[in-house]
Amino acid sequence: MIRLALAATIAALAFASSALALGGSVAAHISANWGTPGVVYVSVLSNHSFHGTVENRCVPTGTGTTTDETQSLGTWVFNDVAHEYEIDTSFNISAAGSGANCTITVMDGRKLLAQQSFVSV
Numbered sequence: 001m002i003r004l005a006l007a008a009t010i011a012a013l014a015f016a017s018s019a020l021a022l023g024g025s026v027a028a029h030i031s032a033n034w035g036t037p038g039v040v041y042v043s044v045l046s047n048h049s050f051h052g053t054v055e056n057r058c059v060p061t062g063t064g065t066t067t068d069e070t071q072s073l074g075t076w077v078f079n080d081v082a083h084e085y086e087i088d089t090s091f092n093i094s095a096a097g098s099g100a101n102c103t104i105t106v107m108d109g110r111k112l113l114a115q116q117s118f119v120s121v
Helices: 002-022
Strands: 028-033 039-046 052-059 067-073 077-079 084-092 101-108 111-119
Touching: 028 101, 028 111, 039 052, 039 101, 039 111, 052 084, 067 084
Parallel strands: none
Antiparallel strands: 028 039, 039 084, 052 067, 052 101, 077 084, 101 111
């Protein structure tokens, strides 16, 4: 009787852990290169493909104009090296000028998945 209860408990735990692995939450990472004046190159990596957004907002510290651009995430490519889905894009930040405070944000609906800040060159 104890063996049967133990076997049922182990089976239930195995089923629950595999269900979590299959339906786990979405996570994202940002890789960005802002070394070229006027542009930031962004790669978004995720454990799932999803239809979210990536936004880049730059606020100038001196003369310049605030830039704020949002792009849809929908055309994911599986990266065999990273073992994650990837989207590469770029944002024109030239209007903000050098020294602007910039933030890249990845959203899945209203859920913040990743954020990274940098200063433009």
